[in-house]
Amino acid sequence: MNWFGFILAQCLNALSQASILFFIACGLTLIFGIMRIVNFAHGVIFMLGAYVGYTANVVTGSFLVSLVVAPVVVGLVGMAFERTLLRHLYGRRDGGAYLLLTFGLAVVLSEVIRLIWGVQPLGTGIPDFLRGVVIILDQPFPLYRLFLIGLGVAAAIAIWQFLERARPGLLIRAVSQNSEMVHALGTDVDMVRTAVFGFGCALAAVGGVLAAPLVTAFLGMGTSVVIDAFVIVIIGGMGSFLGSIIGSVLVAFVQVMGAYYFQDLALALMYLLMLLVLIIRPGGLLGKED
């Protein structure tokens, strides 16, 4: 029964990877679904989360505190960016302007991070209470990765319930469908947009804090991640929340299995998956044709 345990360990590994990816992709797809904004800076926001989390961890000595502080700080940064710069582009007919402005933000923000935290990778390691190993079917499995899976599932359910049941979630969905009507009914649509952008950034920051113990916080961690996140969102369908979950799991499986079984092609497999999906369904698995 050893091979079964091995495959199970691989699957759990992929799911923990999917959990981190989900935090990034979900924020990206929420921002796009509601504001039609493609946030190219999302990877750098994720990186900022990892760095702020590192500092919070060093100052307070608690991983859980950093898991709260980093999203709040990064969410505020995102809201400030939306208020001061992004807002002025809403009148533009050309959606490409968002892509360009957030690309500029990505360049500037990653330089700012380099100036503040320096070029050395920063790692705090896995927090003590999550450092153990769990034996599953004779295979040792790191507790931290199980924690990631649990947190990812909990977050997915919480966000889904929030969007479906809670009143702010209802408003968010309403804005994505017909913002003018929501505005006419007396809701501050601008505020909803700012909040959604900040919330999306905060989710990416959570991903950053969670990823930091595994890969350390380093310059450039945002680059590969933003491409992963875009691949996920495009596979799942731009703006589809459920799509971002499916996409995260698919991409994580391709990455983990690819790295093990087809080492040569690991880098290319994810892109091949995306091409395949787009050739069959140009709008993504759960997206509308655009």
Place this chain on the structure above:
Amino acid sequence: MNWRLGFVVTAAACAVLPLVVPQHSLTILVEALILGLFAMSLDLLVGYCRLYSFGHAAAYGLGAYSYALILTYLPLPLPVGILLAVAVTILIAIPIAWICTRSTGVSFAMLTLAFAQLGYAMLFRFRDVTGGSDGLVGIPRHPGPLGIDWFQSKLGYYYLVLVCLLGSYLLCRAIVRSPFGAVLAGIRENEPKTIALGYNTRAYKITTVVLAYGFGGLAGALYAAFAGFASPELFFWLTSGRVLIMVIVGGAGTLIGPILGGVSFVFLEHQLSQVTDLWPLIFGTIFMAFVMFAPQGIWGILTSRFRSKPAAPNSDSGKEAPGAAT
């Protein structure tokens, strides 16, 4: 004709320039012209079809690696090698263009990015052919045909690049001003309407993507032959990002603007990276400022200042469709 005079004067100035600057500046001049050509090739997509390619590095890398690989196995003269490299780039671009134009907007941007990253990944996959992370080094510039060898010197190579840039500019200018270019403008301004008028816009877009890859491949091949090496960095997404910055800052949809953008980017980078390591921060900020306040770019600002004096009533028409009047 006003623009002809401007063209001849600019060409003459560029031809005299290497004779008056010190020898060691030649390298940077050649690089500036090559990047100007590269940025202009992307402008065909960004400025004329509003197709934001985030993977134009693929064209550059394909051109450079094709030239490098061809020259590794065949001792061909330089112009033949470059033409072959462009042909290879165009051939590979056809399926890429076919797939990418299935979608528009963000999906197009990400598909082009995916192809560039796929190329980047392939360089590491086929390490024995491409040299992996070391790239290919020692790419020669063989003389010929007919024993012509003036392009083997640095000065001669400058003139070769200049001729390529000016020739490509004239060709692109003719393309965007032809009926074909008018259809592209239609796609940019209102694609459903253009389809309703009976144009097969997909075919036009495929052709334009292939053309953009062709000119980008030319720039890449010229770079590989000049630098003597091709590295995986050429395929990397940062290369795509930088060239996109050059196009936007220079002025999308004007052809001249992106050339200016590319040239000034190279000069600024060269100057500033010597005195400060904040260069990426500076160009990122400049880029954001242009996106926010001057989407028409440097060339758009220059021409609109110049034009708004005689024709005051129509002065803000350039704001709606940047570069459409150039």
